[in-house]
Amino acid sequence: MEITKNQLKRYSSLLEEWIPKEASIAIAVKDQYIYYYAGEHDLQLKEGQKVQPGSIADVVLKSGCRAEAVLDDKLFHIPYYGVGYPIEINGEDAVLVVILPPQHSVKKFQPFRFLTGKKEDEWKPVPIEKIEYMESLQKKTWFYADGETYKTTIPLKDLQKRLPDNFIRIHRSYIVNISFIDRIIRDFSSNLLVVLTNGTELPVSQSYMAEVRNVLGF
Known part of the structure; x- marks a missing residue:
């Protein structure tokens, strides 16, 4: 499945609000990635690559809900902080994943004293x-x-x-x-x-x- 720049524009308002320049962006439909933009924090994903079990994309595709987590280097040989959003492309369930360095994780608790x-x-x-x-x-x-x-x-x-x-x-x-x-x-x-x-x-x-x-x- 091909994805065009026009299709990505529907998500641009969401992305421009907070994504820094070092972010990578991946889009997956069903069980494979159909689009990948490599930022400074690059997981080296490839278009056509299968979605790995336990990844952010996998969690969102299975649950249909937004998900975020800091993952270690077991899946992609580099740790990352990912935020996944359920989307729809050409009538099919899909996911958009924003990939950032681990330190960009949103801290929900006060730091230890x-x-x-x-x-x-x-x-x-x-x-x-x-x-x-x-x-x-x-x-x-x-x-x-x-x-x-x-x-x-x-x-x-x-x-x-x-x-x-x-x-x-x-x-x-x-x-x-x-x-x-x-x-x-x-x-x-x-x-x-x-x-x-x-x-x-x-x-x-x-x-x-x-x-x-x-x-x-x-």
Whole structure:
């Protein structure tokens, strides 16, 4: 099925209200994408490509309702924030998906001011600004502050939604407080490493490379 510029005009008023320049736009009918415009945050979708189960497009096509979510890199090898709108094209149910970097997610809750972590048999509330980084390890979530290690029951993906802007996801397993970044270097394989002020070195995965460069400006 072909889609023309005239058909897209019916959605232009909706798009122009809030879509930034880095957004990509995808349109799918039935079980495949029929249109894709690649912005700066590019999932590299192709016209004719099948809609992946669990994607924003899939959710909207099945439910017929607007949907939004931050998805990790499992589907497209790059994390993204997507908003899908049910539409109709040539009498058929379709979906328009706006694709943005994860940090564009609308935060529905106030950012955390502290996290309560468990250390041995004690629980301690730790001010969020003192936390150096957070880690997902062996299906548990840990955070580090003032040389101490704490465990929390909140998964990284949920923490990310309520962290202040000075926290950045650099890897599926790591979220870092930018205030504690000392420098960024390359390892022997030319991959980026974030070096914290305490000497800890954390890898930047390829999936989060563009976001890290964009936020930190290098």
